[in-house]
Amino acid sequence: xxxxxxxxxxxxxxxxxxxxxxxxxxxxxxxxxxxxxxxxxxxxxxxxxxxxxxxxxxxxxxxxxxxxxxxxxxxxxxxxxxxxxxxxxxxxxxxxxxxxxxxxxxxxxxxxxxxxxxxxxxxxxxxxxxxxxxxxxxxxxxxxxxxxxxxxxxxxxxxxxxxxxxxxxxxxxxxxxxxxxxxxxxxxxxxxxxxxxxxxxxxxxxxxxxxxxxxxxxxxxxxxxxxxxxxxxxxxxxxxxxxxxxxxxxxxxxxxxxx
Amino acid sequence: xxxxxxxxxxxxxxxxxxxxxxxxxxxxxxxxxxxxxxxxxxxxxxxxxxxxxxxxxxxxxxxxxxxxxxxxxxxxxxxxxxxxxxxxxxxxxxxxxxxxxxxxxxxxxxxxxxxxxxxxxxxxxxxxxxxxxxxxxxxxxxxxxxxxxxxxxxxxxxxxxxxxxxxxxxxxxxxxxxxxxxxxxxxxxxxxxxxxxxxxxxxxxxxxxxxxxxxxxxxxxxxxxxxxxxxxxxxxxxxxxxxxxxx
Numbered sequence: 001x002x003x004x005x006x007x008x009x010x011x012x013x014x015x016x017x018x019x020x021x022x023x024x025x026x027x028x029x030x031x032x033x034x035x036x037x038x039x040x041x042x043x044x045x046x047x048x049x050x051x052x053x054x055x056x057x058x059x060x061x062x063x064x065x066x067x068x069x070x071x072x073x074x075x076x077x078x079x080x081x082x083x084x085x086x087x088x089x090x091x092x093x094x095x096x097x098x099x100x101x102x103x104x105x106x107x108x109x110x111x112x113x114x115x116x117x118x119x120x121x122x123x124x125x126x127x128x129x130x131x132x133x134x135x136x137x138x139x140x141x142x143x144x145x146x147x148x149x150x151x152x153x154x155x156x157x158x159x160x161x162x163x164x165x166x167x168x169x170x171x172x173x174x175x176x177x178x179x180x181x182x183x184x185x186x187x188x189x190x191x192x193x194x195x196x197x198x199x200x201x202x203x204x205x206x207x208x209x210x211x212x213x214x215x216x217x218x219x220x221x222x223x224x225x226x227x228x229x230x231x232x233x234x235x236x237x238x239x240x241x242x243x244x245x246x247x248x249x250x251x252x253x254x255x256x257x258x259x
Numbered sequence: 260x261x262x263x264x265x266x267x268x269x270x271x272x273x274x275x276x277x278x279x280x281x282x283x284x285x286x287x288x289x290x291x292x293x294x295x296x297x298x299x300x301x302x303x304x305x306x307x308x309x310x311x312x313x314x315x316x317x318x319x320x321x322x323x324x325x326x327x328x329x330x331x332x333x334x335x336x337x338x339x340x341x342x343x344x345x346x347x348x349x350x351x352x353x354x355x356x357x358x359x360x361x362x363x364x365x366x367x368x369x370x371x372x373x374x375x376x377x378x379x380x381x382x383x384x385x386x387x388x389x390x391x392x393x394x395x396x397x398x399x400x401x402x403x404x405x406x407x408x409x410x411x412x413x414x415x416x417x418x419x420x421x422x423x424x425x426x427x428x429x430x431x432x433x434x435x436x437x438x439x440x441x442x443x444x445x446x447x448x449x450x451x452x453x454x455x456x457x458x459x460x461x462x463x464x465x466x467x468x469x470x471x472x473x474x475x476x477x478x479x480x481x482x483x484x485x486x487x488x489x490x491x492x493x494x495x496x497x498x499x500x501x502x503x504x505x506x
Contacts, residue, residue, distance in 0.1 A: 004328045072345075100361040103354045115443075115461045215458065224469055227445070227460035232368035234454030237473045244466050 010210040018198040024206060030246060032202040037153055037257040039161040047162025051154035053202060055144025060136060060154035064165045066172060067133035077124020078133035081110035090143035106138060109151045112218030112226035116185045118159060130170050145205035148216040152189040156258055159183055187225060188254040189218040190247040194233055217247040265440050267425040274436050282432045282483055288491035290408040298409025302401040305434060306391035311401035313409040316379035329373035334364035334383045336398050342390040359395045366399060366448045366456035372412045381411060392438035393421045396446050400484060407492055417456055418484035419448040422472040424464060429471050431479055445472040449480040
C-alpha cells in the first residue's frame with residue numbers, strides 16, 4: 001500500500017521538473033513522443049493498423065458481420081468499438097473481463113468517431129432486418145501512457161485502410177471485397193495531463209500516474225467532436241480552451257500519419 | 260445523431276416550450292429520503308427521478324483495496340429497468356453505467372475530504388428511477404446531497420448541468436428529445452469556485468460553442484443548482500430560529 005507515497009514522490013519529482021520547464025524524457029510541454037503508424041498488418045481482418053506513440057502500442061482490427069439493426073434505427077448499420085487490455089501489455093493489467101478503464105477507452109474512441117460521422121452508417125443497409133455491422137477492436141499491446149491518442153490513431157488508420165466485404169444473397173463472401181470503406185472525416189485527438197498548474201501533451205505512463213487530471217480532446221478540421229476528462233483534479237475554463245487550441249494545432253502533425 | 264423531420268426549435272422556443280437558457284422544471288432536491296442509508300437524497304429534475312444513498316465511512320471490502328492514507332470512494336450509477344419510455348432495460352451494470360460511475364466517482368473524489376478517514380470506504384449508490392436525459396449530472400448532484408446528508412465533510416460543494424446544441428442553437432439542460440436528436444451534448448460538473456470536475460462531450464461544436472457551454476454551465480450551477488442544494492440542506496437541518504433569521 002505504498003502506492004500513495006510513491007505517487008506523491010513521483011508527483012513532486014515531476015512538478016520540480018515542470019517548474020524548470022523540463023520533462024522526464026526531455027520533451028517540451030507540447031510535444032508528442034515518436035509516432036509510428038503501420039496500416040494493414042492483419043490479413044484476416046477487413047481493416048487493421050498498428051499505432052505506436054513512444055512505448056504505447058495499440059493494434060486496431062476491423063471485421064464486418066451481417067447483423068440485425070437496432071430497432072430504433074432499422075435502416076442504419078451498426079458500429080461497435082471494444083477494447084482488450086492484454087495482460088502482456090503492462091504489469092498493471094490483469095486478465096479478465098474489461099474493467100472501467102478499458103470500457104472508458106473504447107467508449108471515448110467510439111464517441112469521437114461516431115460524433116464526427118466518420119463512417120456513413122446509411123450505406124451499411126442491406127435489406128429489411130439486415131445491415132452490415134462494423135466491429136472495431138482495439139488491442140492494447142504495450143501500455144506506456146496515453147492510450148487514448150494511440151487508440152484514435154490506430155482506429156482511424158485502420159478505418160482509412162478498410163476494404164468493404166462482398167455481400168451476396170445477404171451473406172458476406174469472405175476474402176472477396178468490393179472497394180474501400182468510404183471515410184467522411186478524419187478524427188485526431190490530443191491528450192493532456194495537468195499537474196498543479198502545468199499542462200502537458202502526450203503523457204508518459206509515469207506522468208499519467210502522477211498527474212492530477214487528464215483531458216482528451218478529439219477534433220475534425222473544424223469541430224471538437226469528443227472530450228473526456230479523467231482523474232480527480234479540476235480544470236479551469238481557460239485551461240480547457242487552451243487545450244482545444246493546442247489540439248487543433250497538433251492535428252496538422254498527426255494528420256501526416258493518416259495519409 | 261441528427262434526425263430529419265424532428266423540429267427541436269420552433270418560433271424561438273424549445274420542443275418543451277422552454278427558452279434557450281431555461282432549466283427544466285420541476286427542479287427539486289430532498290435530503291434524508293431513505294431510512295437505512297447513512298445519507299440519502301432524491302432529485303427531481305424535469306422528468307428525471309433519481310435517488311442516491313451513501314454508506315460509510317466504514318471498513319473496506321475487499322480488504323486489499325484499503326488505503327492507509329485516505330478513504331476510498333465506491334460509486335455505482337445504475338438505471339432502473341423501467342426508467343425509459345422505450346423497452347424494458349436490462350438489470351445490472353452495462354458499459355455505459357460503468358463509465359458514468361467512474362466519471363462521477365472521480366468528480367466526488369475531488370471534493371470529499373478523504374484524508375479524514377484513512378482505511379475506510381465511502382459507498383455512493385445512485386439509481387435513476389425515471390430518466391429524461393441529463394441523468395449523469397443530476398445523479399452527481401443527488402450524490403452530493405446524499406454525502407452532505409451522511410455528514411461527510413467536503414472541501415467545497417459542486418453540482419452538474421449539461422449544455423448542448425439543437426437545431427444549430429446552443430441550449431442549456433437538454434431534455435430527452437434534445438439529447439437523442441440534438442447535435443451535441445456537454446455534461447459538466449463545477450465546484451462553487453468554478454473548477455471543472457467532470458467534463459465529457461459528444462457531437463460537433465466549434466471552440467466558441469465549447470466556451471459558451473463552459474460559461475453557461477458554470478453560471479447555471481452557481482445560480483440555480485447549488486442554491487437548490489443549499490435549500491434542501493436548510494429544509495432538513497436548519498432549526499426554526501435559523502430559518503427565521505434567514506428571512
